Amino acid sequence: MIQLFHVYKSYFHDREVLVDLNLKIEKGEFCFLTGISGAGKTTLFRLLFCDEPATSGQVLIMGRNVSRMNRQAIAMMRRRIGVVFQDFKLMNDRTVFENIAVRLEVLGRPRGETVERVKRVLKDVGLLQCANMLPLQLSGGEQQRIAIARALVNEPLILLADEPTGNLDEETTADVLRLFFEANVRGTTIMLATHDRRLYENSGRRMLRLERGRIVMDSASPLVPKSSVDDVMRQQAVNVRLKRRPEDD
Amino acid sequence: MAGLSYFIRRALSSLKRYASTSIMTVMVLSVVFGIFLSFLLFASNVSHLASNWSKGVRIYAFITENAHPDLPQQLTAQLRSRSEITDVVYISAEAALARFQSEFPEETDILASLQSNPFPASIEATVKSGHTDKKRLETISGELSKVEGVEEVVYGKELFEKLAVLRGLLFWGQIIVGFAITLACLFLMYSTIRYSIMLRRNEVGILELVGATPDFIRKPFVIEGIIKGFLGAFVAVIAVAILFRLGASAIEGELFSTFGVKGLQFLDLGTVFLVLLSGAVIGGAGSLLAIIRHESKTVEQ
Numbered sequence: 001m002i003q004l005f006h007v008y009k010s011y012f013h014d015r016e017v018l019v020d021l022n023l024k025i026e027k028g029e030f031c032f033l034t035g036i037s038g039a040g041k042t043t044l045f046r047l048l049f050c051d052e053p054a055t056s057g058q059v060l061i062m063g064r065n066v067s068r069m070n071r072q073a074i075a076m077m078r079r080r081i082g083v084v085f086q087d088f089k090l091m092n093d094r095t096v097f098e099n100i101a102v103r104l105e106v107l108g109r110p111r112g113e114t115v116e117r118v119k120r121v122l123k124d125v126g127l128l129q130c131a132n133m134l135p136l137q138l139s140g141g142e143q144q145r146i147a148i149a150r151a152l153v154n155e156p157l158i159l160l161a162d163e164p165t166g167n168l169d170e171e172t173t174a175d176v177l178r179l180f181f182e183a184n185v186r187g188t189t190i191m192l193a194t195h196d197r198r199l200y201e202n203s204g205r206r207m208l209r210l211e212r213g214r215i216v217m218d219s220a221s222p223l224v225p226k227s228s229v230d231d232v233m234r235q236q237a238v239n240v241r242l243k244r245r246p247e248d249d
Numbered sequence: 250m251a252g253l254s255y256f257i258r259r260a261l262s263s264l265k266r267y268a269s270t271s272i273m274t275v276m277v278l279s280v281v282f283g284i285f286l287s288f289l290l291f292a293s294n295v296s297h298l299a300s301n302w303s304k305g306v307r308i309y310a311f312i313t314e315n316a317h318p319d320l321p322q323q324l325t326a327q328l329r330s331r332s333e334i335t336d337v338v339y340i341s342a343e344a345a346l347a348r349f350q351s352e353f354p355e356e357t358d359i360l361a362s363l364q365s366n367p368f369p370a371s372i373e374a375t376v377k378s379g380h381t382d383k384k385r386l387e388t389i390s391g392e393l394s395k396v397e398g399v400e401e402v403v404y405g406k407e408l409f410e411k412l413a414v415l416r417g418l419l420f421w422g423q424i425i426v427g428f429a430i431t432l433a434c435l436f437l438m439y440s441t442i443r444y445s446i447m448l449r450r451n452e453v454g455i456l457e458l459v460g461a462t463p464d465f466i467r468k469p470f471v472i473e474g475i476i477k478g479f480l481g482a483f484v485a486v487i488a489v490a491i492l493f494r495l496g497a498s499a500i501e502g503e504l505f506s507t508f509g510v511k512g513l514q515f516l517d518l519g520t521v522f523l524v525l526l527s528g529a530v531i532g533g534a535g536s537l538l539a540i541i542r543h544e545s546k547t548v549e550q
Contacts, residue, residue, distance in 0.1 A: 049458075071462075071463050071544075072462055072463065075457070075460050075461060075462040075463070075465075076460065076462070077460075078457070078458065078459065078460035079459070079460030080460075081460075083458060089451075089454070089455055089458060090455070091451065091452050091455055092451075093266060102455070102456065102459055103459040103460075105255070106456065106459050106460050106461045106465060107460070150459070
């Protein structure tokens with residue numbers, strides 16, 4: 001579903017944000033992406049979402065090389081990818097309903113179907129009663145759930161979530177994770193970037209760790225993590241692999 | 250794919266959402282279109298005035314005293330055979346004197362001091378409207394001048410040359426002013442839509458995020474530009490029409506006494522329709538340029 005071959009990304013030719021990234025994420029996989037701020041998580045997402053091109057290397061999404069896509073093809077591909085950003089990216093002068101419906105309007109879905117699907121996803125994220133409110137009338141956690149609802153409303157093939165629980169309390173975090181797991185069960189490939197160890201520890205899901213633009217640990221990889229990874233993280237990776245559920249393989 | 254009605258709804262809703270910017274744009278455009286309409290109105294009325302003057306063009310061939318007695322008849326027949334001449338009248342020296350006396354009664358004292366009738370006999374030929382161009386009048390006048398017994402041929406050459414220059418100036422003036430106004434409107438529309446895109450760059454970014462194609466993003470902006478351009482032109486037409494009605498009645502009397510022209514004319518429906526259409530087209534084109542420019546900048550970044 002997602003493949004990266006020797007991908008480099010640098011800005012102004014001096015600062016390398018991503019270095020020789022090689023990665024393969026299978027269809028239906030749920031993968032956590034971790035790393036400290038500035039490790040390159042958001043940049044990796046921007047590459048996967050065709051928001052920026054790689055400086056060199058190949059990025060293949062759903063079997064297509066994104067560097068060879070024109071604007072039209074990128075738009076078509078984005079329709080099958082849901083994205084959740086840390087800063088929500090909502091239209092603050094539109095209602096919650098309109099913010100989510102726009103994704104289906106872009107696809108040209110009939111009005112009736114749009115209303116039905118938006119209501120259903122709003123119910124899933126627990127915001128049905130807020131449908132006619134403006135995002136700024138809601139809390140940060142609720143706004144994050146609008147962004148998640150928008151990403152999920154058309155059941156995308158891939159979902160990229162950048163720190164989706166960064167602004168949420170424990171209870172809401174659990175609810176949001178449940179939504180992602182449910183989407184994953186329905187077949188959506190999910191890549192979730194987070195700082196929060198509690199999310200991926202003991203989750204039984206694949207975990208990638210980025211450090212200074214390099215993948216320094218991949219819980220699904222048979223390769224021994226590089227020496228820059230501390231022992232604790234290495235042990236956690238082993239634990240995660242051991243705890244993977246059979247249906248994930 | 251969403252239908253046209255969806256994009257029109259989106260364009261209308263964004264006009265409403267950004268009402269103050271929209272009103273400002275329409276007002277600025279209406280001022281520019283108003284200037285253009287005023288110029289068109291001036292040009293069309295001057296052109297109307299010139300064609301009114303041209304309608305009654307007469308060529309006078311003055312006959313010498315010792316000319317052959319059959320000359321007036323020969324000239325009359327010669328002129329009547331020409332398709333561009335509608336009427337030919339012979340005015341004897343006595344008739345010319347009588348006409349002068351009736352038209353300028355206060356000048357009769359001057360004539361009383363003269364021993365003889367100073368007015369020569371003449372042939373007055375009226376030229377059909379539409380055939381009063383300089384070249385044709387020169388040809389007729391040249392032919393008449395060559396006839397033996399004809400002293401002088403007069404048709405208001407200077408006036409016609411001035412009218413021809415004025416018409417030429419108006420023609421090129423309309424083209425130049427029209428071109429300048431088109432550029433000004435395009436630039437205005439481009440700038441205001443650019444501003445509008447800047448205000449809504451978050452919305453444009455989100456639309457791109459959810460997979461909107463370039464066409465999907467452009468259409469509402471272009472429709473918005475068409476509506477603004479049309480409204481700008483429409484407001485200008487209404488404003489200029491009102492000002493024209495108020496102003497025309499005040500200066501019509503003066504115009505009649507000075508130029509002998511009755512009834513100033515407003516622009517015909519065809520021209521008004523063309524101005525409204527131009528407003529819509531310029532509005533749409535300006536918006537399209539702005540959104541394409543925004544897209545290319547986004548790609549560069």
